[in-house]
Amino acid sequence: MEVNKKPKFEVNNLNLFYGDFQALKNINMNISSNEITAFIGPSGCGKSTFLKTINRMNDLVPGVRIDGSIKLDGLDIYSDIDVIKLRQRVGMVFQQPNPFPMSIYDNVAYGPRIHGIKKKSVLDEIVEKSLRQAAIWDEVKDRLKRNAIGVSGGQQQRICIARALAVQPEVILMDEPTSALDPISTQKIEDLAVELKKDYTIIMVTHNMQQASRISDKTAFFLSGEVIEFGETGQIFSNPRDKKTENYITGRFG
Amino acid sequence: MDNNMGHNEVKPDSVNETDISIQYMKRNVKRDITEKIVETIFLLCALVGVLSVTAIIFFVFYKGIRPFTGEDAYSIKDFLTGTKWAPSENIYGIFYMITASVLSTAGAILVGVPIGVLTAVFISEIAPEGLVKIVKPAIEILAGIPSVLYGAFGLGVVVPLIMKITPEVQGQSLLAVIIVLSIMILPTIVSLSESSIRAVPKKYREASLGLGASKIQTIFQVVLPAAKSGILSATVLGIGRAIGETMAVMMIAGNPTAGMPESIWSMVRPLTTNIAMEMSYASGRQSEMLFATGVVLFIFIMLVNITLIKLTSKAGEK
Numbered sequence: 001m002e003v004n005k006k007p008k009f010e011v012n013n014l015n016l017f018y019g020d021f022q023a024l025k026n027i028n029m030n031i032s033s034n035e036i037t038a039f040i041g042p043s044g045c046g047k048s049t050f051l052k053t054i055n056r057m058n059d060l061v062p063g064v065r066i067d068g069s070i071k072l073d074g075l076d077i078y079s080d081i082d083v084i085k086l087r088q089r090v091g092m093v094f095q096q097p098n099p100f101p102m103s104i105y106d107n108v109a110y111g112p113r114i115h116g117i118k119k120k121s122v123l124d125e126i127v128e129k130s131l132r133q134a135a136i137w138d139e140v141k142d143r144l145k146r147n148a149i150g151v152s153g154g155q156q157q158r159i160c161i162a163r164a165l166a167v168q169p170e171v172i173l174m175d176e177p178t179s180a181l182d183p184i185s186t187q188k189i190e191d192l193a194v195e196l197k198k199d200y201t202i203i204m205v206t207h208n209m210q211q212a213s214r215i216s217d218k219t220a221f222f223l224s225g226e227v228i229e230f231g232e233t234g235q236i237f238s239n240p241r242d243k244k245t246e247n248y249i250t251g252r253f254g
Numbered sequence: 255m256d257n258n259m260g261h262n263e264v265k266p267d268s269v270n271e272t273d274i275s276i277q278y279m280k281r282n283v284k285r286d287i288t289e290k291i292v293e294t295i296f297l298l299c300a301l302v303g304v305l306s307v308t309a310i311i312f313f314v315f316y317k318g319i320r321p322f323t324g325e326d327a328y329s330i331k332d333f334l335t336g337t338k339w340a341p342s343e344n345i346y347g348i349f350y351m352i353t354a355s356v357l358s359t360a361g362a363i364l365v366g367v368p369i370g371v372l373t374a375v376f377i378s379e380i381a382p383e384g385l386v387k388i389v390k391p392a393i394e395i396l397a398g399i400p401s402v403l404y405g406a407f408g409l410g411v412v413v414p415l416i417m418k419i420t421p422e423v424q425g426q427s428l429l430a431v432i433i434v435l436s437i438m439i440l441p442t443i444v445s446l447s448e449s450s451i452r453a454v455p456k457k458y459r460e461a462s463l464g465l466g467a468s469k470i471q472t473i474f475q476v477v478l479p480a481a482k483s484g485i486l487s488a489t490v491l492g493i494g495r496a497i498g499e500t501m502a503v504m505m506i507a508g509n510p511t512a513g514m515p516e517s518i519w520s521m522v523r524p525l526t527t528n529i530a531m532e533m534s535y536a537s538g539r540q541s542e543m544l545f546a547t548g549v550v551l552f553i554f555i556m557l558v559n560i561t562l563i564k565l566t567s568k569a570g571e572k
């Protein structure tokens with residue numbers, strides 16, 4: 001198969017502690033580019049923790065301790081890459097849509113501006129392109145100056161995706177991006193994710209088994225901070241190797 | 255005490271229903287009366303405030319409008335535009351005082367607000383906990399220092415320092431007033447800004463940092479804009495405090511009897527100090543003119559308060 005394709009992320013023996021509590025236990029995983037990788041597992045099993053470790057958002061949590069390594073394109077994200085640069089390359093979409101209380105335009109232009117782009121024409125272009133990519137341009141193109149807080153939750157989430165795309169990341173992390181949304185908005189975001197994987201690597205946490213099986217290429221099943229099983233989505237859902245995985249996806253626990 | 259509480263906890267289980275309801279009915283009557291009494295006390299207390307405000311307004315306006323009515327009425331225009339205050343010559347011009355009040359307040363805001371907001375940012379976003387434990391109480395103590403001590407500090411430290419660099423012969427000056435007022439409004443600015451900065455949801459900070467913004471960029475581009483309305487309210491409260499401050503200002507302003515302030519080195523006589531300096535011995539027209547000064551001051555304070563109410567109600571709508 002794709003044996004010669006280099007992984008985007010290589011995670012080796014990763015352990016994470018919140019104080020005395022070990023939230024991630026010896027994680028090993030290779031994540032390929034231009035794929036959607038889904039993280040599933042019961043609440044509190046460490047999916048968000050792992051996701052936030054990938055772009056070092058966990059650095060903000062006091063008392064957090066990490067050992068092991070995560071490499072992005074072969075470079076260690078803790079020692080070889082500047083954290084700002086890392087977050088530019090690895091964008092994040094959160095569970096709750098969190099647009100800034102400013103105009104839709106300023107939301108999307110925020111990242112490029114932070115990274116030094118000032119020219120109006122360039123910003124205009126980035127904003128339009130990102131909103132188009134996020135499949136929301138047509139809905140908001142006439143009200144770019146309106147406050148982003150005032151649009152629907154599903155639109156807010158797509159604006160947040162556009163905002164993440166505007167800094168031209170290589171990877172997009174999504175933490176239950178559709179859990180606060182209605183089925184139609186969910187559908188739009190799923191289609192969007194599938195569309196985006198042509199250009200990006202996508203890692204998505206989801207509680208929705210159908211969602212994982214519909215759109216992801218690989219699936220990782222987490223339980224109590226451990227990765228129980230990681231592999232092709234088709235195989236995980238049709239023919240899980242581990243009994244615990246089978247129990248979980250068939251809804252017998254969690 | 256402990257025993258009693260133990261009894262109460264156990265009782266409801268062992269007593270039958272009618273007993274309980276009778277017990278409650280008895281209590282209700284007694285409680286209703288107490289409640290009524292307490293409510294009335296609350297009302298009376300509230301009335302003290304309302305009555306005081308009404309009385310003060312009425313008194314100040316009643317006295318302050320007198321010199322501009324009747325046979326030997328003083329011209330309001332001369333009063334508001336004059337730049338000389340000489341009660342012995344029947345000259346009462348307060349324009350230079352209005353200017354002094356406005357300039358010293360504006361100066362204090364210009365200096366005090368940035369320092370206060372940055373302090374608030376430091377306390378809430380940047381400083382390690384140990385340092386917060388020093389900076390915050392220091393600011394809070396600042397709020398409790400009586401204004402006469404600020405005046406003493408101004409006279410003992412600020413004025414002599416200004417003496418060293420001023421082209422004028424004295425150190426009492428607009429600059430001295432601005433410096434001392436800036437310090438005096440700091441606690442208001444800091445504490446209100448801090449709470450509005452803390453109220454900014456964490457998700458905005460996460461979103462910004464997640465896009466690769468630095469901490470400082472996040473503070474200035476996201477957190478402060480989101481805390482804007484609280485910071486504005488703090489500023490308006492600071493204006494109120496600065497424009498009304500009397501004692502400290504009187505000790506360091508110089509309080510000349512005439513002349514527009516020409517530079518930050520000029521002596522000034524804000525509205526408040528004019529009233530405080532002469533009220534104790536003034537009588538007749540002079541006294542009424544001091545009340546008229548009070549009316550002008552009052553109008554300024556009202557404007558400040560209306561702005562504040564507008565601002566806070568707007569923030570509430572969001």
Ligand SMILES: Nc1ncnc2c1ncn2[C@@H]1O[C@H](COP(=O)(O)OP(=O)(O)OP(=O)(O)O)[C@@H](O)[C@H]1O
Pocket residue numbers: 018021023041042043044045046047048049050061
């Ligand atoms: N900041 C923190 N400090 C201490 N413990 C934390 C912190 N964040 C998460 N935890 C703990 O780490 C474990 C994993 O949490 P995490 O948020 O990663 O779970 P999750 O799999 O994303 O769950 P959910 O599906 O409910 O979002 C939980 O037991 C949680 O209580």
Ligand SMILES: [Mg+2]
Pocket residue numbers: 047048049175205
């Ligand atoms: Mg989670």
